[in-house]
Amino acid sequence: MKLAQLFSIYPEYRVGETIHKDVVNICRDSRDVVPGSVFVAISGYKVDGHEYISKAIENGAIGIVAESTAKIPKEYSGAVVIVTDTRVALQKLASHFYGNPASELFCVGVTGTNGKTTITYMVEAILNHYGWPTGVLGTINHHLGDHVWKSSLTTPDAVDLQRRLREFCALGAKAVVFEVSSHALSQYRVDEVPFDVTVFSNLSRDHLDYHLTMENYFHSKERLFTDVLAQSSKSEIFAVINQADEYGQKIFPTDRAHVFRYGERDVDISFTINKMDFQGSEFEIITSRGTVEVQLPIPGLFNIYNALAASGVGLAAHISLSKIAEALSEFQGVPGRLQRVPLSDVCRPAIFIDYAHTPDALEKVLESLNEVRKASQSQGQIITVFGCGGDRDKGKRPIMGSLAEKYSDLIFITSDNPRTEDPEQIIQDVLVG
Template identity: 35%
Template sequence: MKLSNLLEKLEFEVTRGNSGERIDPEVVEIKDVVNDNRKISEGSLFICIKGANFDGHSCAKEAAEKKAAAIVVSQDVELPEGSDIAVIRVKDTRYAMAFISAAYFGNPASKLKTIGITGTKGKTTTTYLIRNMLENAGHKVGLIGTIEVIIGDEHIHAENTTPESFALQEYMAKMVEAGCDSVVMEVSSQGLMLHRTQGFTFDIGIFTNIEPDHIGPNEHTDFEDYMHCKSLLFKQCKVGILNGDDVHVDDILEGHTCKVQTYGFNEDCDLRAINLAYIHKPGELGVFFDTDGFLNMHAEIKTPGKFSVYNALCAIAVAHNLGCTPEEIAPALKEAKVKGRIEMVKVSDDFTLMIDYAHNAMALKSLLTTLRDYHPNRLICLFGCGGNRSKLRRFEMGEVSGRYADVTIITSDNPRFEEPEDIINDIETGMKKTDGKYIKITDRKEAIAYAIDHGEQGDIIVLAGKGHEDYQEIKGVKYHMDERELIQEILDERK
């Protein structure tokens, strides 16, 4: 492949080695594209990426010595004397990598309907809802998100919510090859900040909601920065579908370049939910509602609360934009399930048990207040907190559970390099600010067994924090642990 084909949508300057002599990119042939110095080989194009802990620019000399054809840089680099490697100077190598990767894989996004979802909460659930609806209408849909990447029948464990641009383009190319006509993906604020989704324009961009999160040394400097990064999606999509009830929606739309549609409960929204009714049966919680606005239909979802209605409204709006009918949308909504997101697990006719990923105070409060609307006999919350993470999260989650649950079972999550009992004691510090009842059981299986054995008629039991995860991380080792399997083992033992 000619270098010029990879650079056609970028501003750049190409020079030879240390000489500074200009080169025509038409005459440089590229065998492959890499951003990992361990994968450099003769004829490669090596992209120097500056990360939090390592700067690829330090490997420029190594790339020349391994006879790479070219390197992409954003700063001066050291090269061997007499090197004739092509040096491509760009303003930002991450931004350039997105466009280079898209060209390298044949611009696969142009062959797919692309749907990107950003927001603090609801991204994962909404991606699966949209995929279910579109597949129900006869589309073949790829998925990229926090839990996994789905390409046809292949399920690949996800490392990041939004992969690096090279991996993202590679996944989309494989989707095209597998016969997919659409892809729905979670677009994190980090992914937008680091240009992972550049190189193409989304057909539909979605905003679910925003609250302070991901603010820290290696993430966002403050809430304004976090919000700004989320807003970038609406300068990179054709149609923006946004939660019109969110107080920050106007900030998210600042400088937008897309056509805008809104969903929510307010009368100003283009698609509204009306006539809500809660479903509460043993082992099942859900909502009935009707829609009003640009589409009128009756909907039923088997997950609880208003936030489930928001997710469903968003998915309905997307499906409608892509030509799906109410007759195709309704059954897909009713049957949609997402692993570890308010996932009901039937264990008894007396009480309801669910698994959810809520792993910070904000998410836990949202979940518990939603479940309160179903007037349980008792609301029981089982959770732990991750080791080597902020102690503040532990205090906050303990306080939230103490205030909103009737009984809290404090247990272990991923202790990492800390002692589980130390983490549990930190959670207890937050609990003690409330009058909430609680018990401490370090072993997570024992804690779940306690919850099941002590379940009463009409209780709702939440196993929070692990969600889709199927491991427990202890002292640097990930041990297999799936809560669904633990529940089944407990039930088998009780027989």
């Protein structure tokens, strides 16, 4: 793509000698700039990219996108775009550069404090079962079928996101499902994705080191159902919302959207449980389109809720309830999400590994295991081994300690990625609870 074509979405750009050159990439980090790059100067929370414009030019930038001309050398002869917000510009330029790949895909965005990963994998299973090859962008990795890429962020930055979507299209994908983080929403990373369906799982304390207040945290999540979904170019759009969550009850999506609310009663998608044990759950999904029985091979009430959310996406894609139930009944779970450790002797303890790193996630896991223990009339103990990460919200540590004590028969507190903090101090913070 020529620079003139890339910058054509900003008709007021300053024409330079480089305007007919080929663009090789778009960068927000001057260290990544090579001859042929376009550099977008982002005013970050810790670093201002405008301070590195000269370095980007030195490295070969043929175009500069900035919020002012103050840091652009007067002698620079390349093309320049001045915008109000370079974060927004980065999204638009990246999407344009890669040919707006999301417009070619059925796009699903899942947000919430807990459950995002499991819901995305369930949605992937349903859409794949229906015959739509589906890519996944999330915390564990990015993947499409046997193609797997490493993931460093829950939601990639704008350039990586659009590049990956173009790769998915080239590999034959018909759909993509994202985990959409609150950071990504507050930084506009998915604003150029025309979503077909957006999903809200729940909201509880997390990331307050970044958002500072629960209100800020909620409003960042809410954007997916208001600002972002409202500007989707898709002709039919849907929002799937957990009505059992107090924050879900506060989300009122754009008027354009069809809304499916899920929960236990008085909702669009509800359920009744027939059986629960450590092997999984048998339950019925009840909708206006009918009722279907599901044998979900992973345990826990919260996983039933995750299945309802994924079912809402299936219904939005006009997939039959029977096909949705088939896919969920074959679902084998997600690595690290209430993942059962296989043991040859059935009489041995049931051992689960779970990513739970927030008070709400820990409570849901332990509460569900207690419910399963009661339902299956097991006499076994619940033994919990956990820790809290360093350089993150310290306020949740005593809360997690208190919850572990409430729902466990025995607790082992250990180290979990202390980063720059003293592991012993983190443990002491947990013990306060």
